[in-house]
Amino acid sequence: MRPREETEAPALALRLEELKRRAGECIEASSEPLGELSRAIWSRPELAYEERQAHAALTRFFAGRPAWAVQPRYKLETAFRADWAWAPDGGPPGLHLGFLCEYDALPGIGHACGHNLIAEVGAAAALGLKGALESLAPDGPLRAPAVKITVLGTPAEEDGGGKIDLIKAGAFDGLDVVFMAHPSQEDAAYLPDVAEHDVTVKYYGKASHAAAYPWEGVNALDAAVLAYNNLSLLRQQMKPTWRVHGIIKNGGVKPNIIPSYAELEFYLRAPSLRELSILTEKAEKCFKAAALATGCEVELQGGANDYYNVLPNKSLEKAYIENGKKLGVEFISDDNLNGLSGSTDFGNVTFVVPGIHPYFYIGSDALNHTEQYTTAAGSKEAQFYALRTAKALAMTALDVIFKPDLLEKVREDFRIVKLNEEGHLNAPEHGKGSVLGIGAACASH
Numbered sequence: 001m002r003p004r005e006e007t008e009a010p011a012l013a014l015r016l017e018e019l020k021r022r023a024g025e026c027i028e029a030s031s032e033p034l035g036e037l038s039r040a041i042w043s044r045p046e047l048a049y050e051e052r053q054a055h056a057a058l059t060r061f062f063a064g065r066p067a068w069a070v071q072p073r074y075k076l077e078t079a080f081r082a083d084w085a086w087a088p089d090g091g092p093p094g095l096h097l098g099f100l101c102e103y104d105a106l107p108g109i110g111h112a113c114g115h116n117l118i119a120e121v122g123a124a125a126a127l128g129l130k131g132a133l134e135s136l137a138p139d140g141p142l143r144a145p146a147v148k149i150t151v152l153g154t155p156a157e158e159d160g161g162g163k164i165d166l167i168k169a170g171a172f173d174g175l176d177v178v179f180m181a182h183p184s185q186e187d188a189a190y191l192p193d194v195a196e197h198d199v200t201v202k203y204y205g206k207a208s209h210a211a212a213y214p215w216e217g218v219n220a221l222d223a224a225v226l227a228y229n230n231l232s233l234l235r236q237q238m239k240p241t242w243r244v245h246g247i248i249k250n251g252g253v254k255p256n257i258i259p260s261y262a263e264l265e266f267y268l269r270a271p272s273l274r275e276l277s278i279l280t281e282k283a284e285k286c287f288k289a290a291a292l293a294t295g296c297e298v299e300l301q302g303g304a305n306d307y308y309n310v311l312p313n314k315s316l317e318k319a320y321i322e323n324g325k326k327l328g329v330e331f332i333s334d335d336n337l338n339g340l341s342g343s344t345d346f347g348n349v350t351f352v353v354p355g356i357h358p359y360f361y362i363g364s365d366a367l368n369h370t371e372q373y374t375t376a377a378g379s380k381e382a383q384f385y386a387l388r389t390a391k392a393l394a395m396t397a398l399d400v401i402f403k404p405d406l407l408e409k410v411r412e413d414f415r416i417v418k419l420n421e422e423g424h425l426n427a428p429e430h431g432k433g434s435v436l437g438i439g440a441a442c443a444s445h
């Protein structure tokens with residue numbers, strides 16, 4: 001007689017596929033309210049930490065559905081949390097899955113990054129997963145641990161880093177795996193989002209009449225210009241994967257007054273925290289050298305939150321690609337990855353809990369952060385792609401729940417990639433600690 005597992009395995013796989021279909025049907029059944037939710041967020045764009053109407057729309061959405069426990073203003077004024085627990089055996093939840101919603105917009109051009117669609121996809125995937133689990137017969141063949149689903153509304157991705165605030169406040173504690181997806185020009189399970197450090201540079205000089213007694217002045221604008229040029233020269237020695245971009249925010253008030261104050265704002269980016277720490281050190285030398293040359297005082301002010309690079313999770317990505325392909329998603333191949341992406345506070349999440357942040361096509365070739373992309377993110381056409389992405393995320397979550405070996409691999413990937421990353425940070429040449437204080441931050445996780 002053949003062993004029991006061998007005869008049962010194909011039947012269970014079939015049952016899991018049925019469950020995935022059920023998740024998709026549940027998402028389709030809610031396509032209208034989901035589309036309205038997305039449209040409501042899109043039509044009233046709000047900046048980071050000010051997403052009050054989006055917060056109200058999302059909390060209303062979950063409060064109006066059965067069995068969701070909603071916590072508005074969760075740890076941040078415009079963050080929220082909605083929980084649903086599934087315990088077929090009455091026991092405590094064994095697995096805690098999170099779906100993240102972003103909903104902030106950009107100044108001047110509205111939802112040019114399509115975060116209204118991120119919110120919709122997060123909500124849709126959670127509804128789909130809940131619907132699929134509810135359809136399971138308690139005494140059916142598919143056995144799973146009790147599951148808790150948390151939808152986390154994470155404000156301020158474009159500016160500030162709301163997820164970093166939420167991590168610090170403990171909002172991600174206890175989560176086993178998190179899911180979200182970001183609109184783009186193509187479908188990719190992973191793009192190398194880079195680490196980012198923002199810095200504001202303030203030069204203090206001395207005002208004087210620029211014609212009568214220029215020698216009495218100390219020119220802060222000269223320091224700013226020198227710093228800008230120092231960084232431009234540094235570019236020749238930078239790795240192709242590093243990015244430095246900045247503006248002069250304040251360059252004086254009148255040509256006949258030697259500027260006593262000038263201010264620069266720079267973003268520094270690199271593919272890993274280790275490289276970002278090296279780049280930051282080099283950039284700071286450029287800023288300080290300009291002060292020395294002009295006789296100005298300099299003050300360097302780092303942003304409140306550094307964005308970490310997004311750590312890959314190959315096992316989750318593989319499952320997501322398999323599910324996406326079943327829905328007709330065409331993924332770009334690794335060869336077509338055109339180098340770098342931007343930066344996201346989801347990077348910091350990947351240092352705390354295993355997760356996936358795939359990108360999805362929304363029916364337009366427009367580029368993110370353009371007015372054309374704003375139009376595309378609010379279009380009817382984008383709805384098909386957003387819902388398809390939500391289905392693939394819900395299906396991947398079902399894999400995590402019903403395939404214990406997958407969950408184990410996801411955890412192992414997370415552990416190894418993070419260890420590797422932290423090993424680099426603690427390498428002897430950086431024993432003195434990074435200029436960002438990143439070494440200390442990571443060692444504490």
Ligand SMILES: [Zn+2]
Pocket residue numbers: 113158368369
């Ligand atoms: Zn963006």
Ligand SMILES: [Zn+2]
Pocket residue numbers: 113114115157182
């Ligand atoms: Zn974005």
